[in-house]
Amino acid sequence: MSGPEATRRGSVRWDATEAEHPARRAARASMAAVARGAKADWLALFAADALVQDPVGPSPLDPSGQGHRGTAAIGAFWDSVIAGAASLHFHVHDSFAAGSEVANTGRIRTHLPDGATMDADGVFLYRVDDSGLLISMRAFWEFDRAMATLTPNP
Template sequence: MAYGKLALEASRRSGEYVSAGDREAWLSLFADDAVVQDPVGVSPLDPSGEGHKGKAAIGAFWDMIIAPGSIDFTIVSSHPAGDECANVVHMVNTMPGDMKVVVDMVVVYTANAEGKIVSLKAYWDYDKVMSQLG
């Protein structure tokens, strides 16, 4: 069965909750065994490259990466298919000291039959983002 519409809805709520700074609502979107890879691959944010697995690790990711700033998360376009939805996203993260980091990315959400996110994969260039921080 295709859960693309469920993934689409979850992806939209994810963006809304990130923009609102609502950690608990955001975490409620994930299955207990979900994996977040943001960005996909090895980076200082994910040294193993295997992602943040489970709600405790995903919550820690929120605390480390999302919570310090104020994020404007804009979905430019959505492409649901199968049990996934790929979103083209423009994000502006206003950090303490009013420093703004702009990230254009593709985020792929996979949902289960209950509409919970089981996988979130964000594709963006870590080095390009770090260059904005000087």
């Protein structure tokens, strides 16, 4: 763990190919940083003008649907969305690398502070620049479909 914010206990389960690829490496590093709650480590993976769309398009998490561009906006996304989870668990079923990108299929299970859980199944795309920094992260999942999985604390 790194930094004072790294207190979350999440996980990354990787059932996909282990074949080396720069975008796959960045995607795995991104998920690992989020799982352990390491905001500074996560932000360090992004190029200065990177774009995060999670989910892609308008949603309650991004009403404009334009995403979050630049490390300041991406950091604000962390603060308003990611930081509110008690833990995040990633399960990657498959991973397809091509060019400077990787598309991962899988599920993100969010545990909320009150004990409720929610699952977001989707396709998660990561693109890197020539130095291996993320220039975009685009998550294709349906907000209403994920909310339908919300299971309150028993």
